[in-house]
Amino acid sequence: MKGLLKFITCGSVDDGKSTLIGHILYDAKLLYADQEKALELDSKVGSRSGKIDYSLLLDGLMAEREQGITIDVAYRYFTTDNRSFIVADTPGHEEYTRNMAVGASFADLAVILVDASQGVLVQTRRHARICKLMGIRHFVFAVNKMDLVGYSEDVFNQIKVQIAELAQTHSLSNIQVIPLSATEGDNVTIKSKNIPWYQGPALLEYLENVDTSSSAQEKGFYMPVQRVSRPDRTFRGFQGQIESGTVHVGDVIKSLPSYEKASVKSILYTNKNVDEAHAGEPVTISLDREVDVSRGCVLARDASIGSYKKINASLLWMDDEPLSLGKDYLVKIGTKIIPGALTKIDYAIDVNSGAHLDAESISKNEIAVCELVFAEAIVVDLFEKHKTLGELILIDRVTHATAACGVVEALYEKQVQSQEKAAFVQGDHYGRGEIFEEFFYDTATFSVVKQQPVKQHYTIGDEIPTSGESYHYPDDFDIIILRDSIAVKVRGKRIAEITTTKDFRYGNVPVINGRGFEIKVHSDEDVKRLLREYTDAVDSGCEEFFRKWTVFDTYRKVVIH
Amino acid sequence: MENNSHLDELEAEAIYIIREVAAECEKPVMLYSIGKDSSVMLHLAIKAFYPEKPPFPFLHVNTTWKFREMIEFRDKVAAKYGIEMLEYINQDGVKQGINPFNHGAAYTDIMKTQALKQALNKYGFTAAFGGGRRDEEKSRAKERIFSFRNSAHAWDPKNQRPEMWKLYNTKINKGESIRVFPISNWTEKDIWQYIKRENIDIVPLYFAAERPVVNRDGNLIMVDDERLPLREGEKPEIKSVRFRTLGCYPLTGGVESTAKTLDEIIEETLSAVSSERTSRVIDNEAAGSMERRKREGYF
Numbered sequence: 001m002k003g004l005l006k007f008i009t010c011g012s013v014d015d016g017k018s019t020l021i022g023h024i025l026y027d028a029k030l031l032y033a034d035q036e037k038a039l040e041l042d043s044k045v046g047s048r049s050g051k052i053d054y055s056l057l058l059d060g061l062m063a064e065r066e067q068g069i070t071i072d073v074a075y076r077y078f079t080t081d082n083r084s085f086i087v088a089d090t091p092g093h094e095e096y097t098r099n100m101a102v103g104a105s106f107a108d109l110a111v112i113l114v115d116a117s118q119g120v121l122v123q124t125r126r127h128a129r130i131c132k133l134m135g136i137r138h139f140v141f142a143v144n145k146m147d148l149v150g151y152s153e154d155v156f157n158q159i160k161v162q163i164a165e166l167a168q169t170h171s172l173s174n175i176q177v178i179p180l181s182a183t184e185g186d187n188v189t190i191k192s193k194n195i196p197w198y199q200g201p202a203l204l205e206y207l208e209n210v211d212t213s214s215s216a217q218e219k220g221f222y223m224p225v226q227r228v229s230r231p232d233r234t235f236r237g238f239q240g241q242i243e244s245g246t247v248h249v250g251d252v253i254k255s256l257p258s259y260e261k262a263s264v265k266s267i268l269y270t271n272k273n274v275d276e277a278h279a280g281e282p283v284t285i286s287l288d289r290e291v292d293v294s295r296g297c298v299l300a301r302d303a304s305i306g307s308y309k310k311i312n313a314s315l316l317w318m319d320d321e322p323l324s325l326g327k328d329y330l331v332k333i334g335t336k337i338i339p340g341a342l343t344k345i346d347y348a349i350d351v352n353s354g355a356h357l358d359a360e361s362i363s364k365n366e367i368a369v370c371e372l373v374f375a376e377a378i379v380v381d382l383f384e385k386h387k388t389l390g391e392l393i394l395i396d397r398v399t400h401a402t403a404a405c406g407v408v409e410a411l412y413e414k415q416v417q418s419q420e421k422a423a424f425v426q427g428d429h430y431g432r433g434e435i436f437e438e439f440f441y442d443t444a445t446f447s448v449v450k451q452q453p454v455k456q457h458y459t460i461g462d463e464i465p466t467s468g469e470s471y472h473y474p475d476d477f478d479i480i481i482l483r484d485s486i487a488v489k490v491r492g493k494r495i496a497e498i499t500t501t502k503d504f505r506y507g508n509v510p511v512i513n514g515r516g517f518e519i520k521v522h523s524d525e526d527v528k529r530l531l532r533e534y535t536d537a538v539d540s541g542c543e544e545f546f547r548k549w550t551v552f553d554t555y556r557k558v559v560i561h
Numbered sequence: 562m563e564n565n566s567h568l569d570e571l572e573a574e575a576i577y578i579i580r581e582v583a584a585e586c587e588k589p590v591m592l593y594s595i596g597k598d599s600s601v602m603l604h605l606a607i608k609a610f611y612p613e614k615p616p617f618p619f620l621h622v623n624t625t626w627k628f629r630e631m632i633e634f635r636d637k638v639a640a641k642y643g644i645e646m647l648e649y650i651n652q653d654g655v656k657q658g659i660n661p662f663n664h665g666a667a668y669t670d671i672m673k674t675q676a677l678k679q680a681l682n683k684y685g686f687t688a689a690f691g692g693g694r695r696d697e698e699k700s701r702a703k704e705r706i707f708s709f710r711n712s713a714h715a716w717d718p719k720n721q722r723p724e725m726w727k728l729y730n731t732k733i734n735k736g737e738s739i740r741v742f743p744i745s746n747w748t749e750k751d752i753w754q755y756i757k758r759e760n761i762d763i764v765p766l767y768f769a770a771e772r773p774v775v776n777r778d779g780n781l782i783m784v785d786d787e788r789l790p791l792r793e794g795e796k797p798e799i800k801s802v803r804f805r806t807l808g809c810y811p812l813t814g815g816v817e818s819t820a821k822t823l824d825e826i827i828e829e830t831l832s833a834v835s836s837e838r839t840s841r842v843i844d845n846e847a848a849g850s851m852e853r854r855k856r857e858g859y860f
Binding site: 003004072073074075076077079084086098099101102105106134226227229230231235237239240241268270271280281282284295318330332333335337388391392393395399400401402405445446 | 566577580584585608613725726
């Protein structure tokens with residue numbers, strides 16, 4: 001048995017989408033008896049009294065039944081002997097394009113209806129464009145109402161040519177064209193005797209057998225972190241869903257955007273310990289050392305993913321409020337939410353014809369290619385390369401409406417880690433400069449976030465900024481950067497010495513760690529004990545160690561932002 | 562194995578949703594109705610956060626007319642997992658003597674819809690998980706996984722927030738709240754197969770047993786305690802029945818069945834001729850009744 005197939009149906013107003021799906025459910029006897037009774041009852045009060053109206057199965061909202069059209073996506077579930085299906089029936093009207101896009105973003109395959117008596121229409125092009133934009137890679141063109149054109153092979157072939165042209169303009173792949181009649185049941189669930197010249201499968205047979213899994217291969221392993229789990233002092237796990245690849249216990253992985261490396265200590269697949277985990281699985285990963293990881297970070301291996309400050313994206317506008325250049329929106333990519341501004345519209349795209357247009361703004365249901373600049377560099381990739389890191393939504397900061405959705409088309413201003421991060425450098429000695437990190441309580445996300453505003457290297461003789469928004473160090477102090485085994489002496493706000501921690505001697509001035517927390521040491525003996533206990537703590541968990549030796553708020557605080 | 566992969570996909574989707582809410586929403590709660598869908602949702606929450614406990618409480622809105630076995634089961638489950646289980650009863654309704662026999666639709670409104678709104682307001686919950694599934698009813702088939710409610714807890718079906726990929730927008734304004742349905746895409750069959758695969762405890766009422774029932778307007782109503790007023794000519798009979806959904810006992814019709822194991826239940830479900838909500842008396846009132854109740858704040 002094949003896995004679950006999620007597909008959508010789309011077509012213009014009277015192409016009969018709902019009728020088609022209603023017919024599949026009815027024919028395949030997938031309706032429960034009382035739903036069938038309700039259908040007959042509904043048909044009597046509906047517009048087409050008497051004959052069964054299959055579309056009433058799907059148009060569930062009262063407003064839809066009153067108007068006889070589909071407004072929002074309806075999800076239906078059915079199982080045949082060969083496969084389980086979820087079908088999203090989407091509205092065809094242009095004014096509900098955004099609802100159609102909701103269905104398309106959910107699906108692996110699109111069934112696009114074409115009315116045989118009318119051929120490929122403007123709406124057909126619009127639907128194909130939205131499906132492609134949302135990442136659908138498999139298409140069925142159902143040429144419907146063949147009964148109205150006398151089951152003519154000539155008519156069908158003409159439409160096939162139009163579809164081939166359409167497929168070429170939109171670079172659609174994996175296309176199947178099927179002649180059928182939804183009301184009469186030709187080639188819906190069983191092959192029609194009325195269309196003997198068609199050699200291919202009926203629609204349901206095709207859907208039961210199509211393989212959509214192979215087209216989704218992505219490079220390497222990556223997992224956006226949803227949350228950090230800390231049930232007690234000994235356990236710190238990163239929870240998320242693996243988006244591609246496989247991860248094993250012992251693998252060296254990178255945490256982005258910090259680029260810090262660590263080995264995988266354990267993997268939980270839901271509540272079971274496993275040695276390896278695969279794409280699609282929800283896991284909790286623990287690492288063998290202390291690494292900066294929080295929600296919005298990405299764990300990766302061999303995936304060639306970076307962080308960028310600026311991108312180009314194709315956006316579908318969804319809000320009643322039109323796009324406003326320069327305005328700050330919240331951007332959600334993967335599990336990261338960050339402020340960002342639309343700085344430029346390269347061009348708008350006519351949703352029907354595909355023509356590129358000059359534009360200052362776009363409104364609901366319109367598409368444009370725009371430049372988007374984030375408040376800081378974030379982990380992001382091209383939609384084509386790593387889908388989950390190339391999808392985004394924009395959220396209006398005042399109304400909280402989902403203003404737009406989009407896909408990443410180009411990346412700019414890559415953040416190069418080693419040069420841009422603050423650090424203390426002298427010859428071979430390199431110590432990370434996280435003492436300059438700012439701790440903010442971000443009121444947009446209700447969480448504490450860290451920012452590194454100073455992106456500079458300091459060496460002996462340089463003056464350093466001893467005060468920031470959330471830290472204030474004395475003029476004379478020493479830094480012990482435990483992770484890098486580096487110690488730095490600061491005298492009169494200037495760097496006096498950079499050594500290894502082994503060569504460090506206590507100097508009767510306050511001591512802080514690599515993150516700006518006070519370290520409670522008052523002698524060379526204290527320092528020795530500190531270094532010894534740190535080595536042990538790395539193996540057994542650091543919380544006890546930090547509690548014993550460090551104080552956060554001597555020189556630091558969290559500032560509301 | 563192939564069959565499992567379909568359930569694995571549904572499980573992964575639900576866990577992703579549950580974790581997103583825990584990470585992004587200020588004050589979430591998981592509604593727990595004691596039924597099989599709630600049992601699956603609770604199990605998913607336990608798996609989503611393991612080895613941590615779910616970082617939110619559970620809430621049972623009690624109408625005071627639930628089957629006795631349901632309440633026993635609820636307390637047992639809360640103790641087993643060590644989770645925080647809140648119970649809310651609309652005490653005004655109790656004082657007014659609101660009951661399912663004399664007050665009909667008003668009973669559902671006061672003891673369920675109003676009670677739920679009161680509970681959410683009392684604790685200030687900003688997001689509430691519910692076990693609703695899209696295959697249950699036509700208006701549910703149209704509802705998003707993250708479904709927004711205004712400050713009066715009302716749903717606006719004509720203006721639902723677009724839901725793209727798995728990029729859920731959980732931002733709300735003061736007074737608004739979100740209902741989240743992590744098992745939206747599960748069917749009744751999926752639920753039963755998952756219960757079997759994961760060995761999930763469910764209320765014994767789902768299994769056939771000899772129970773005292775009366776036949777009332779075609780529904781087999783169990784005489785669960787002495788509060789059920791018998792109509793003229795009604796005499797409790799002992800029949801082998803089980804329940805496909807669980808709610809208030811005077812409003813929940815059982816089906817005659819001998820299915821005593823999960824396999825037998827699954828077998829019965831797969832060949833069922835009526836979809837599960839017909840055994841709930843409230844859904845049969847009028848076309849569009851569920852949508853109307855949801856607009857008024859029903860889950």
